[in-house]
Amino acid sequence: MAVSDKDFTVGVIGAGAMGQGIVQVGLEGGCKIVLHDAKPGGAEAARDLVFGRLDRLVEKGRLEADAVAAMKERLEIAADLAGMAPCQVVIEAVFEDLELKRRIFGELEKHVAADAILASNTSSLPIAAIARGCEARGRVAGMHFFNPVPLMKLVEIIKGPETEDAVAATLAELGRRMGRTPVTVKDAPGFLVNTGGRAYTTEGLRLLHEGVGTPAQIDAIMKDCCGFRMGPFELLDLTGIDVNYPVSMIVYEGYLHDPRLKTVPHHKALYEAGRLGRKTKAGFYRYDDKGGILDAPSPDHATDAAAPSTVILAEDDPRLTEFCAGLGISISEVDDGVSPILCAPIGEDATTLAARTGRDYRRLVALDLTPDISRRITIMTAPGADPAMRDAVAALVGREGRKVTAIQDSPGFVAQRIRAMVGNLSCEMAQIGLASPAEIDLAMTLGLNYPQGPLAMVDAMGVATTCRILDRLQAITGEDRYRPSLWLRRRALLGLSATMAA
Template sequence: MKKIDATDYTVGVVGAGAMGQGIAQVSAQGGMRTIILDAKPGAAESAKATIAGRLDRMVEKGRMSDTAAAAAKDCIEFVEEVSGLADCDTVVEAVFEDLDVKQSLFKQIEDVVSDDCIIASNTSSIPIASIARACRVKGRVAGLHFFNPVPIMKLVEVIRGPETEDAVAANLSELGKRMTRIPVTVKDAPGFLVNLGGRAFTTEGLRVVHDAVATPAQVDAIMRDCRHFRMGPFELMDLTGIDVNYPVSLIVYEGYMQDPRLKTSPIHKALHDAGRLGRKTGGGWFQYGEGGKPVPGESPDHETNAAPAKQVALAEDDPVLAAFCADIGLAVGTDDGTCPILAAPVGEDATTVAVRTGADFRRLVAVDLLCDTATRVTVMTAPGADLSARDAVAATIVASGRKVTAIKDSPGFVSQRISAMVANLGTFMAEIGLASPDDIDLAMKLGLNYPMGPLELSSDLGLKNHVEILEALQAMTGEDRYRPTSWLRRRAALDLPIDTPS
């Protein structure tokens, strides 16, 4: 098996679509002879020209020197037949997601390359074991899963099939580095790492809206402002396309034997069946105009003409809540029977807090402080609440320069629910050994632009808080969807860091 740093290292790329072009480009930029093959006549030659144009634009923008661009162009070749891949040291398959097609292609590649040649698939959903099943030398087959657009997205998943040799996985990691990607090694499993780990953000957002706790716009605003995600789950689904994220959700759900943690919601299917696929069709969860520009819709901000509250009582002693009140200029006193009563529950809904503390549910206003409240604050009330109390508190918060999102009663508000589910799925991936804790966090940050990895998010919530949120959701809904992992429970019980090895 040739060393990756060899000057004559040769990479074959089969499939000249968007992904194949991107893989060929980063391969050539890594200084490797790169051979493109596509079954469609002229497609490989066209891909070479397209890549050359991209390199020229990088030079124009000052991102690459003329010399480097010229060198990369010189690395790219194209062939019309599989036999043209005979000299390759690694072949990366990037054709459409069809198992029969991939198995047939891998057999053809095996017939022409040496037994030392690594054959990798860029598949995002088909198990590597299924592809390798048709191969003569199964140990040299692995996954090399890039993310679109490849030249921009730095992550590459190295997928180890059941029979993938250690040297093959190690070499593919080095190959990824030579392509200036950041590799993470992942076990062969449905959705691999990123497509599995990304399920919780969208599916729990969907569940919040399905439960009529909040609107898509409210969920997105909360997750952007209070948890610093670049996009909320609904605008993210519209960007990737409902025709993409809905089928992937089903594949992962079925692949994990219908684990309720991974279940999507009926409203997801309804949008898919209606053909409202997001930006590409002009409408999904939101409406879009020319060029995919969002059309302004319902505001996530709570508006009220109520007079700001001057004084509140606290449902229970809470130094963090008391400090928040002081920060927004809200005096805390004894309950006079008329003032709003504040609480900052972790996991609980307003109803549970009222029953547990004896606070008057009609005047109780729950505030989510387990996130960043510098620009937006989420408030919720119990059924039957006097909304004038909520509005008075909201007016005070707005007067402090913050926005307010008012939601219906829910264990864990919005931010706590979604964050806890994202983090719990991360601990599940660590628990089953899908990848190392560090690689799980790294992959989710690089692959999905998360502000922190799921295990880091668990630490940020606080492990005991994390367990409390999930247990409260499980108790309220009766669903195993919210069961905390054993990985999380043990580390919370022992007061250990979330990434402590088993």
């Protein structure tokens, strides 16, 4: 039976939030649905919730009443797994327990047709491990939806090492019938989105761990300067520490402790303390009953200092010269010994630049000119710097209404580090063949609401510039966490786009 056939039947095992979402989009796609949940009354309760959501869509004018009535007729409750016998595809959506999933798949093989497809909605467990106990492993694949399913358009189709091409193609077609955008991914820890998404939050966590900035400062920079809808700490609190910490560890351990995927002790501490984010009203922020952030410190650097009349440039930098011209500030060719010294490092911190150039670190103020600075600009100083120099420069760059965030010394500031790490991890996913460059960018924008695909982001920053940031981060920190992917390095050396396929 073809996926497009009217009577195409899909089984859903597990009636939690994900299972309910899959049922809803399956019904909206015209499929027949058979729902089973091991908890007595669980499937019936889920059915009522799904029907209630469909009725509300009728009230809002998004669906027709007759269409919803027909959808309700297409849903059947199965008392046990034997009720999955008529299904062409069965999607398992129980919680992340490998042995449980294996038992379910083994039992399903006793009841469904020989050509029925068995799919898991797992977000991180290897499909190969789930299929291990099956007799017909070629029909087992992953079909990973994103929460909330009715709103998130992406679905990852995961091919295990023995998954047949026709099986993956059928699931992709089913995803399209359900109104989702399918992306085919190789079986690997965390698959595509849950692996690629690690960089944004874990590098934010690393910056917090190093004392570079507060959650509010880092979030503001990534939103105002880089176009992300949420900062990394807002995102961590929204998804829940009880979700993102275990997934971070699954991916980190799955890639055999690759330092690019490492989280920090504070992440674990929040998890163990039960400070799980919005759901417990406390995580990286505190929350009120409506989910609003309470008492967050301002990310803005407030000062009543006077702007300087003259500045010195630490080194010849056309970007910085143009920026100063736009501010109408005079640049002295001779160091007068008292004026602020400005620099705009790429991948360096103020300390390293001062040591390299021999400039007075006490008067040196670094500005990040790489992201969008129309609304906010990030400045930083070396240890021991004169706060009066920082405040004078903050007054200068913020006097036209632009907000200023002053952070502690950091190679690559905040925006350079996080964006370079996001791009580098996606380059590595392209290098190891998790998906094509186009599918990586599509998945990351649909699955994580990034302002642009991470490989396109590398192109926008400059492939060579991104590689340079990472090289300097690795040199300064001594950590392989920042080693550039070969995908990135080769394209930087050859002047090629990061989105160019191998």
